[in-house]
Amino acid sequence: MPRNGEEESEPRASSSTRVRARPDPFLVACKCFSLLTCLAAILCIAVNILSAVRSFKNGSDVFDGIFRCYAVLIALIVVVAETEWSFITKFWQVLGYWTGRGMLQIFVAVMTRAFPDYLGKEKYLVLLQNIACYLLLACGVVYFVSGILCIGFLKRARQQQEITREQAIKDLEELQRRKEELEQLLLPERA
Template sequence: MEEQRSREPDPPTPTARARTRPDPFLITCRCFSVITALAAVLCIAVNILSAFHSFNNGSDIFDGIFRCYTVVIASFVVLAETEWEFIMKFSKVLEYWTGRGMLQIFVAVMTRAYPEYLKDREELFLLQIISSYILLACGVVYFISGMFCIGMVKRARQKKEVSREQALKDLEELERRREELESLLVPGEA
């Protein structure tokens, strides 16, 4: 009986069966979040360059101050895209996609404001247009998705994924513990 038992292949472990593919919806959301964060970083860079240009010329100090405010607010956009728990705890409005989209649209409009003085610096003007329209598009997508409660669907799927991962860890721990106990039960194998 012992020989027959040792020849039989082991049944697949529950952890091998329980592993599933990552959720494509969550992967899409993460990719979009990265694109939005990169657009916000580009807006930050453009506004820093514009502020430096404004302060350096001394021609328009108010525009330089406006650009500094835009950098601060665009930094909130980047932090919101990381979905860092510390940030989300203090700014609940950024947890909802409509609020996040409105903030992104606001930063895009602020980045695009006052383009007249940049006509002589075409590369900065072009970067300003590109960054503001990309962030504007991301903001519109977030706003519309928020209106259709897609953010709520994402949070529910994230919660489900976290609970699934925790269940898999618990199952693996139980399997490891079972193997340890079985090795203690087998007599004479040392």
């Protein structure tokens, strides 16, 4: 091993050297939280669809059904925003910021919780509404607070570092492969 800036005198075998990038634990945690948020939003979608169907089927509360349809559409936007698809963040730039996402998630959670079954006929539906609502509400609050603390900026910076690191690894592997090819071309000349 070289010391104090000295170079190695023995060349390393390039074929045995493989560089592996370790995943950033912070980015892994962000992806897991994003998945949890997606699942909570999907649960909100399912609950709102069930509530809308019940409202339209009974015919007594059409406004609740229409309200639930809007909740489904906005919850779909939450799910798509969690994919961080550049097409969506390009047109809705506020969804690129964690405070904006958090506010949208809190809004969907409140819409999901609105108009509960006061008569107690659909207890399973009220239970599902509560679970979906509070789960998405918690995710929204975490996003909002994290956005205020600029954690989203930190995530984007780490993502950029990871992309740069992955590109450097690809370039290094390409250089190693090219070096091996050139060494193979030189072997016949040495013999």
